Amino acid sequence: MIRISVLYATGDGKTFDHAYYVNKHMALVRERLGGLGLRRLEVDRGIAGGAPGAPAPYIGAGHLYFDSVEDFQKAMKPHGKELFADVPNFTNIQPQVQISEFIAQQ
């Protein structure tokens, strides 16, 4: 299984509409990719960093789970453009994308 993490970094002047993100954007992601291999979808709201009083490095994040990178790319091909075009509707942050393989789950 792979996890695609879409990370929205905290920063001065950065805005992020959590309600739109969860209720509209992620609903759209599920609708478009749900029949194309999307196994699970998670949303994070950043609370804090590691040091006392430190802000969360990421104000928000979404995690998509697929069986393989190939499945993810195949699913994004017809829908990626539409999904990325929705990003300015909830944030002015350019997301970072991390694709990871689970190597343990205990």
Add this chain to the structure above:
Amino acid sequence: MIRISVLYATGDGKTFDHAYYVNKHMALVRERLGGLGLRRLEVDRGIAGGAPGAPAPYIGAGHLYFDSVEDFQKAMKPHGKELFADVPNFTNIQPQVQISEFIAQQ
């Protein structure tokens, strides 16, 4: 539920021993925090970034799940020092810590 993500950023001269991380470090984390509210533990190995050919922003990451920030802090109090002291045994990267709340899980 909260997720504590410990993120090891990719970079020039940065090293990360995935085998030690999974087999020794995370085994130690589970042993020390397992009876203290740790609900789940996951390990990521970074594969790629979002753009074609881009490296993963994080070479590795670990995710710990607790019911609350208070539970996490309580569990770390007696064991945090030992767990952080093990980090140089598998990497020269200073980890970033992100504490998040799940606001959706679909």
